[in-house]
Amino acid sequence: MPAARPPVPERGLLAPLLALALLAGLAAWSVLALQPPSPAPADAPAPSFSAARAFEHVERFAAETHVAGSDAHQRVVDGLVSVLTDLGLDTRVQNAVGASASGPGAAEMARVRNVVAVLPGTEPTGRLFLVAHTDSVETGPGASDDTAGVATLLETVRALGEGQPLRNDVVVVLTDAEEACLCGAEAFAASHPLAPQGGVVLNLEARGTTGPPITFETSRGNTGLAARYAAAAPHPVASSFAVEVYRTLPNDTDFSVLLARGFTGLNTAFIDGNAAYHTPQDTPSRLDRGTLQALGENTLALTRELGDADLTDLARPGDVDATYFPLPSGLARYPGWLVWPLAGAAVLGVAALAVVDRRRGSSLPRTLLGTAAAVVPLVLGPLGVVGLWQLLVLVRPGYASMLDPWRPGWFRLAAVAVVLLVVLAWYALLRRRLGAPALRTGALALLAVLAVVLAALAPGGSYLAALPALAGVLAGLLPVWSRPLRLVGGLVAGAVAVVVLAPTVSLFFPALGLAGGAAPAAVTTLLVLALLPVVEELSPAGPGRLRALAVPGVAAVLVVALTVVGIAVDRFDQQHPVPSQLVYALEADTGEAWWASTESQPGEYTSRYVGTPRTLPHDYPYLAGGAVAVGPAEGADLPPSTVEVLEDRVADGRRTVTVRVRPQRDVRLVVLDLRTDGGRVVAARAEARDVPDAALGQDRLWLTFHAPPQAGVEATVTVEGGGPLSLRVVDGSDGLSGLPDFEPRPPGVDAAGTHSSDLVVVGATTDLG
Numbered sequence: 225m226p227a228a229r230p231p232v233p234e235r236g237l238l239a240p241l242l243a244l245a246l247l248a249g250l251a252a253w254s255v256l257a258l259q260p261p262s263p264a265p266a267d268a269p270a271p272s273f274s275a276a277r278a279f280e281h282v283e284r285f286a287a288e289t290h291v292a293g294s295d296a297h298q299r300v301v302d303g304l305v306s307v308l309t310d311l312g313l314d315t316r317v318q319n320a321v322g323a324s325a326s327g328p329g330a331a332e333m334a335r336v337r338n339v340v341a342v343l344p345g346t347e348p349t350g351r352l353f354l355v356a357h358t359d360s361v362e363t364g365p366g367a368s369d370d371t372a373g374v375a376t377l378l379e380t381v382r383a384l385g386e387g388q389p390l391r392n393d394v395v396v397v398l399t400d401a402e403e404a405c406l407c408g409a410e411a412f413a414a415s416h417p418l419a420p421q422g423g424v425v426l427n428l429e430a431r432g433t434t435g436p437p438i439t440f441e442t443s444r445g446n447t448g449l450a451a452r453y454a455a456a457a458p459h460p461v462a463s464s465f466a467v468e469v470y471r472t473l474p475n476d477t478d479f480s481v482l483l484a485r486g487f488t489g490l491n492t493a494f495i496d497g498n499a500a501y502h503t504p505q506d507t508p509s510r511l512d513r514g515t516l517q518a519l520g521e522n523t524l525a526l527t528r529e530l531g532d533a534d535l536t537d538l539a540r541p542g543d544v545d546a547t548y549f550p551l552p553s554g555l556a557r558y559p560g561w562l563v564w565p566l567a568g569a570a571v572l573g574v575a576a577l578a579v580v581d582r583r584r585g586s587s588l589p590r591t592l593l594g595t596a597a598a599v600v601p602l603v604l605g606p607l608g609v610v611g612l613w614q615l616l617v618l619v620r621p622g623y624a625s626m627l628d629p630w631r632p633g634w635f636r637l638a639a640v641a642v643v644l645l646v647v648l649a650w651y652a653l654l655r656r657r658l659g660a661p662a663l664r665t666g667a668l669a670l671l672a673v674l675a676v677v678l679a680a681l682a683p684g685g686s687y688l689a690a691l692p693a694l695a696g697v698l699a700g701l702l703p704v705w706s707r708p709l710r711l712v713g714g715l716v717a718g719a720v721a722v723v724v725l726a727p728t729v730s731l732f733f734p735a736l737g738l739a740g741g742a743a744p745a746a747v748t749t750l751l752v753l754a755l756l757p758v759v760e761e762l763s764p765a766g767p768g769r770l771r772a773l774a775v776p777g778v779a780a781v782l783v784v785a786l787t788v789v790g791i792a793v794d795r796f797d798q799q800h801p802v803p804s805q806l807v808y809a810l811e812a813d814t815g816e817a818w819w820a821s822t823e824s825q826p827g828e829y830t831s832r833y834v835g836t837p838r839t840l841p842h843d844y845p846y847l848a849g850g851a852v853a854v855g856p857a858e859g860a861d862l863p864p865s866t867v868e869v870l871e872d873r874v875a876d877g878r879r880t881v882t883v884r885v886r887p888q889r890d891v892r893l894v895v896l897d898l899r900t901d902g903g904r905v906v907a908a909r910a911e912a913r914d915v916p917d918a919a920l921g922q923d924r925l926w927l928t929f930h931a932p933p934q935a936g937v938e939a940t941v942t943v944e945g946g947g948p949l950s951l952r953v954v955d956g957s958d959g960l961s962g963l964p965d966f967e968p969r970p971p972g973v974d975a976a977g978t979h980s981s982d983l984v985v986v987g988a989t990t991d992l993g
Contacts, residue, residue, distance in 0.1 A: 293931025322407025350535030373428030425489030435496025445542020464684030502977030594666025903946020
């Protein structure tokens with residue numbers, strides 16, 4: 225009979241609990257360090273930025289909805305010209321037509337009024353362009369998007385006037401029609417005399433009402449600009465990973481247009497508080513003054529930094545992007561050429577750790593199994609957060625059309641707890657079978673592989689995996705006979721992981737919302753996997769499944785508690801309404817009319833008007849290309865636009881038709897839907913501006929013209945080959961009041977933040993023969 229094993233002494237919990245508390249405190253510090261400062265008062269020193277002074281501009285210029293082409297927008301333009309002129313800048317209004325191709329056979333154009341003001345430099349090496357857009361969406365006053373950006377530039381220019389003149393020219397460009405089609409920026413880049421030589425751009429945007437301003441996009445080869453940003457910005461919140469992610473997205477701002485024209489620069493936006501974005505709730509009272517202060521202090525500091533710099537090289541795209549990310553005390557930054565060496569070092573380090581583990585008694589097959597097993601929580605963690613969101617939508621159907629709830633904080637913590645539950649349960653179940661070293665090294669191997677993958681596909685994000693992997697390897701190579709040494713090593717490795725990954729988790733949740741919570745959940749999973757060495761010290765030294773499951777049990781309790789608190793805290797009311805999206809469409813030729821909604825799950829109010837999703841018999845702006853929820857409507861007495869043929873001639877096998885389309889009511893946009901029978905559109909113009917070539921060459925041209933002139937839109941189209949032509953015109957206005965059977969939304973329900981909310985479209989077809 226073999227001798228009985230001596231009992232394995234229980235491990236003390238105080239030291240590992242203290243280590244976890246320190247890491248939790250570091251995580252909190254890393255996240256809180258991102259938050260904006262307190263707003264400066266109106267009597268702050270004149271050369272400094274004051275959110276109170278800037279907010280006066282927000283209140284003035286976001287007092288009402290001011291969509292491009294509206295009388296309200298004209299009042300905004302006039303007021304901005306007055307303010308900038310009083311500040312001593314040479315201020316002009318650029319009246320132009322902007323154009324962009326939105327795909328084969330489709331283009332968007334707009335009549336724009338850009339405000340351009342120049343502050344001359346003393347000895348210019350180039351131009352610094354400060355850019356924000358003046359128009360709001362159709363459904364709200366746009367206090368955050370983008371009056372906050374406009375006000376920031378006005379206060380920045382005022383503060384500049386209190387200091388020494390800058391070396392370089394500073395050009396303030398307040399664009400029009402950004403919300404419609406980025407057409408103001410396009411018109412500036414295409415035809416303004418200050419644009420051809422290019423320069424460095426600081427673009428200010430918003431996709432929410434609060435949170436830290438994030439520099440989320442740069443021109444390529446950003447090493448020089450990143451260095452200037454790190455040196456100057458007092459509140460540096462920027463990540464090269466965010467730059468990589470944004471480059472893969474279809475999203476665009478004015479900055480995108482300027483980059484395509486050869487400008488360089490930085491794009492900054494604040495993104496939390498998304499529930500109010502593009503809605504009637506984007507009012508001055510909801511704008512976070514601390515956010516405005518951070519945006520302004522960064523903008524003023526960067527303007528002074530770049531205004532006195534040699535812009536010769538900075539105004540040209542560079543060859544290499546830098547890697548950078550926020551720290552509690554600033555911005556960590558290293559050159560792009562280090563990405564592959566660090567990723568390679570992480571792989572080699574994990575291989576060395578696997579060899580050491582083998583000598584310590586953990587076989588290589590176990591390590592390989594641990595690596596494969598690490599994929600499980602990386603999949604299940606994000607799926608768990610997706611499931612949490614689906615549960616919340618089930619409890620609160622109003623969330624279905626939202627990116628984020630009104631008060632998402634508790635739910636975000638619940639999502640983190642879901643990831644904790646998944647990873648810790650996975651660890652507790654596999655620890656006895658594979659052993660702690662195999663799971664720890666397997667997790668680090670997964671990080672190292674991700675570092676290599678990111679180095680190849682998104683170099684600016686490789687640090688997220690490479691640095692925690694390297695720190696974990698170094699901790700794992702420490703001798704295992706000393707528990708204090710193990711704890712210190714785990715604490716240091718965990719600290720690196722927390723500093724690198726926690727800010728990304730914090731920024732990703734508002735960026736993608738709980739509806740897109742899978743991505744921030746994946747980063748959270750990497751963070752928890754990197755903390756396994758410290759978690760191991762809470763596990764029993766010998767048999768004891770009850771204690772092994774205690775830690776994930778705590779996480780399960782947290783998930784439930786945080787979710788319940790979130791549901792109790794976040795309720796819909798008049799200040800935090802349920803979003804509702806509704807369109808009225810009328811086909812004037814037949815008198816048919818429909819209510820339509822793009823809500824994936826129409827709410828109680830919207831369901832009064834729409835039912836089963838289907839494709840409408842005609843295409844309408846923002847509703848074309850797929851099934852939407854539709855319901856019958858009574859035809860309203862709304863006159864369609866008239867079409868007058870000004871010229872129709874045939875020459876050299878091509879037919880050229882010029883028409884004038886006159887809306888018969890106050891509209892925001894007009895769509896000219898030209899169709900040919902077997903031919904193709906080879907040229908087109910509207911209001912003396914060519915339609916981009918990328919939209920031509922098809923048998924159909926869908927041309928959307930925003931902010932049309934009162935006299936109508938004059939358009940010329942040249943068609944090659946084919947038979948008869950037809951022109952269907954659809955015009956669109958805002959506001960459903962007065963339509964048959966329409967009932968105003970009840971308290972607690974309001975227009976959703978989409979360009980088609982409360983849109984009225986009227987279509988009619990003209991046979992051009």
